[in-house]
Amino acid sequence: MAEKRKRTEISTLGEFGLIEHLTKGFKSLQKSTMKGVGDDAAVIAVGEKLMVVTTDLLLEGIHFDLTYTPLQHLGYKAVVVNLSDVYAMNATPTQITVSIGVSAKLAVEDLDELYAGIQMACEHYGVDMVGGDTSASLTGLTISITAIGEAPKESITYRSGAQVNDLICLSGDLGAALMGLQILEREKQVFQQTGLEQPQLEGYDYVLKRILKPEARVGTIEMLKEAGIKPTSMIDISDGLSSELRHICKESGVGCRVYLEKIPIAAETFKVCEELNFDAVTAALNGGEDYEMLFTIRQEDVEKIHGLSGVDVIGHITGASTGAFLVTPDGRDIELQAQGWVDC
Ligand SMILES: Nc1ncnc2c1ncn2[C@@H]1O[C@H](COP(=O)(O)OP(=O)(O)OP(=O)(O)O)[C@@H](O)[C@H]1O
Ligand SMILES: Cc1ncc(C[n+]2csc(CCOP(=O)(O)O)c2C)c(N)n1
Ligand SMILES: [Mg+2]
CATH class of the missing domain: 3.30.1330.10 (PurM-like, N-terminal domain)
Structure with missing residues (x-):
């Protein structure tokens, strides 16, 4: 009788587990692969x-x-x-x-x-x-x-450079792209159910722009350069703040504490969240597609960062044993989850 081939569901690994599984056997053979x-x-x-x-x-x-x-x-x-x-x-x-x-x-x-x-x-x-x-x-x-x-050579920033006590910084605001997507999905459903051709999109300009025509944060990169700040680590937010923070923590071998009240969410995003009865913090933490820059800087650069427009300090890096946590205004610690966007 033929032996039954082992079958592991992709969902048991998730997106990041799958990438690790598929790529871990590859060793660099070229000196030029940094x-x-x-x-x-x-x-x-x-x-x-x-x-x-x-x-x-x-x-x-x-x-x-x-x-x-x-x-x-x-x-x-x-x-x-x-x-x-x-x-x-x-x-x-x-x-x-x-x-x-x-x-x-x-x-x-x-x-x-x-x-x-x-x-x-x-x-x-x-x-x-x-x-x-x-x-x-x-x-x-x-x-x-x-x-x-x-x-x-000296400019590249990896996910792996964050050090204990570094400050965690973020460009722009979060959650808007997801809320833009929710509005588009709502109008699609209305269209499918009623056949009404005229979508109600007025007043949602900001969140729609964030999902349909995002920009890359070249301005933030240039500002940091001009201010003489080299981030110790950096990642862009494609999957959501929570997930990207976990990547920095894992690659750098550190933990982190970010403060809920410091996470920037635009007024327009709050408004749509309220209208759709959607939790704004969940949108900011897990929404993804914001394409903001998340980076860490050394404590001694704190004065320089305060002068930069559109950049917020949202927390700090801790030792690995402390884990990666979101701290709520009433002092509760919530562990951050690294969920890939695709639930394989
Ligand atoms: N199928 C794959 N085979 C080999 N390497 C992969 C594969 N998928 C992803 N990677 C690598 O895994 C790392 C993480 O990829 P991931 O796609 O999560 O990051 P990202 O490009 O910043 O995110 P996003 O895709 O959300 O923009 C990268 O180094 C990427 O090149
Ligand atoms: C039809 C439709 N469904 C869902 C979404 C949301 N979405 C797609 S990719 C992604 C994160 C990054 O993915 P990746 O890691 O693959 O780059 C998110 C949040 C969308 N924009 N359109
Ligand atoms: Mg990325």
């Missing part, structure tokens, strides 16, 4: 400089829904999410490649729109589109973008 799997981008030595490389995959139905996502915005966003990973290494993006799997329902004009968005992002961030690949797809539109960037 950092492989495990950060926002890989780091490769090229002469005096370092090159960073990162890839993100966007799948129809998982990452975007074409019923409410304009293709131009989608093209723009597909570039931005990659550049955000380059900036999170404290590097400057220089080139991208774009690979698409095209479903039969799309026409040339649709792809023209997608590429108009890609071009707009390239021009805005000063990167060149240098190639890619094109295939037919039976399962909806697929977009895979690879971004390349560069940085002087």
Whole structure:
């Protein structure tokens, strides 16, 4: 009788467990590979400089829904999410490649729109589109973008550099992208149930912009450079604050305490949360797609950081044994969970 093959459900590992499982057997063979799997981008030595490389995959139905996502915005966003990973290494993006799997329902004009968005992002961030690949797809539109960037050797910031007593800082505000998505989903449902063609989107500009046309935080990176601050660690927020904090803690071998009342949430986000009866703190902690920069700095840089607009200190790094916690205003400690966005 044939032996039954072992079958492990992917859900038992989760997104991050799966990545670790698949990649742990690979050892670096090249001296130029400075950092492989495990950060926002890989780091490769090229002469005096370092090159960073990162890839993100966007799948129809998982990452975007074409019923409410304009293709131009989608093209723009597909570039931005990659550049955000380059900036999170404290590097400057220089080139991208774009690979698409095209479903039969799309026409040339649709792809023209997608590429108009890609071009707009390239021009805005000063990167060149240098190639890619094109295939037919039976399962909806697929977009895979690879971004390349560069940085002087001493500039790169890894997830692994946070030290005990460092301050945890955050650019911008959180939770808006998720609430924008909730509004779009609500209008989609109304349309499906009633056939009403006119979506009610007035008054939701901010949260809609955050989900449909996000920007990468190049301004924060430049401000830090000008202020003479090199973050000890950095990561961009694609999966949610909670998850990204856990990544920094794990990679740096530290713990953290962040304070709930210090987590920045925009007034517009609060308003939508109230309307939809959604907990704003949950949106900020687990929402994802905010593409803000989360970074740590040394205590002695505290004066310099206070002068920077749009940056908040939200907590500090502790020893590994203390764990990763959110502290509520009434003094309760809530453990932060590292949930991947995709519940495999
Ligand atoms: N299938 C895979 N094979 C090899 N390495 C992978 C795979 N998926 C992810 N990685 C690597 O794992 C690390 C973490 O990837 P992850 O996608 O969580 O980070 P990210 O790109 O910052 O997040 P996001 O995808 O939400 O933008 C990176 O170094 C990435 O290159
Ligand atoms: C249709 C639709 N469903 C869900 C979402 C939300 N969403 C998609 S990817 C992601 C996090 C990063 O993912 P990854 O780690 O794969 O880069 C989030 C929060 C969306 N934007 N559109
Ligand atoms: Mg990232």
